Amino acid sequence: MPEALKPLIDEYLSHLRVERGSSPLTVSSYATDLADYATFLAEQGTRTVDDIDRTVVVAYEASLIERGYATSSVGRRVSVLKGFHRFLVREGYARRNPTDTLQLPKPPERLPDVLSVSQVNALLSGEADRAPLTVRNRAILEVLYGCGLRVSECTGLDLGDCILDEGYLRIVGKGNKERIAPISGAGLAALEDYLANARPDLLKPYAKPTSAVFLNARGGRLTRQSVHTIVADAGRTIGLADLHPHTLRHSFATHMLEGGADLRVIQEILGHSDISTTQIYTHVNRTHIREEYLHAHPRA
Structure with missing residues (x-):
């Protein structure tokens, strides 16, 4: 020294x-x-x-x-x-700062974890069990993936946010910003099934009245931690350790892009204020294309 x-x-x-x-x-x-x-x-x-x-x-x-x-x-x-x-x-010990124009190294861009379509299909294949909690859990998985919701947006859903006859949910996202998330197909069917056949059974006469869509076993609003547990448990049934709800959101966006959806539409559905946030999925898509090429091309 x-x-x-x-x-x-x-x-x-x-x-x-x-x-x-x-x-x-x-x-x-x-x-x-x-x-x-x-x-x-x-x-x-x-x-x-x-x-x-x-x-x-x-x-x-x-x-x-x-x-x-x-x-x-x-x-x-x-x-x-x-x-x-x-x-x-x-403090006057040096005349100049040699680090003034030095930039901090940028960390490598970390691509989000994404499930394959076959993994999603396995996850959402459902059980024959018609117990209220099973029907609820299936609806949660379908809505998280089908609408690309954050966990807080899923647990924050109220009955008045479900405009199912018109095929959409009203979502309150970050910063209390409202947006519309389309819902149809398997996601819509699972949510309708839950609301008609399982939610009434979860309502408890002694519980405080609630407009929450997703209820716990005591008749109250489901917590974010409970949704994390539901998703992780579902992941383990198909051999995925530590499956995170946000992975379903990432998978939704990636599969939409692979299916030909416009990036601006995906941005609107996800509730991203800046298109640059949504553009991460173009990188994921490019990675997918390269992997498919390497797998399929005889001389790759």
Whole structure:
């Protein structure tokens, strides 16, 4: 470590502890990161803080990547360096900040988990059991997938939101924004079956009156956690561990796109305020096309 840098690191760590109120764990993490940085600088022959320019910092970032650090870890360390060099300039220890124009590395885009159409069909194939809770659970799965709903939107459904004779649900999404979600086919049939034949059995004379569509065994509104459990349990029946309700929403959007639906229509149904959020499904679709190509082409 360059001798001139050690007291500056110590002062910065003290600043984090005393003035910023950072936790001991955070300060310890910063100390480790900055010690590694200082060791790299010493190996580069750096003696003073004013010897550090953008090229040196970029070289350090590259060394982290070469050592196998994940993108998120590299980004965290670069963020630490930015804070450290801002402190040095602000306190008059350095004339310039070599990290000023340095961008944090972008994490790789994580594509959402999506079920295949055959997996969805297996999940929704249904049971012969006509118990009220079984009929309810099937309706929940059908509505989550058939309408692309978030869990909170599903549990928040009220009877007045079901305009089934016209084939749509009124959804209250994020920010209390209302939208219309079409419902038809198997989803509509399952919901109508539940409302006519299972929900009345779940109503309890002693329970507080509710307009909730989906009820628990005590006659109250179903919770989000209960829906997570219902979906996870259903997933296990077809060999899927930890199936998440949002996976059904992702699958809905992906299958709509594969079926030829316009991206703007999917955006409207999902309730995305920005089309860029919906565009993730074009990446999923491209991945699907490539996989199909590799599977089917004799020389792929």
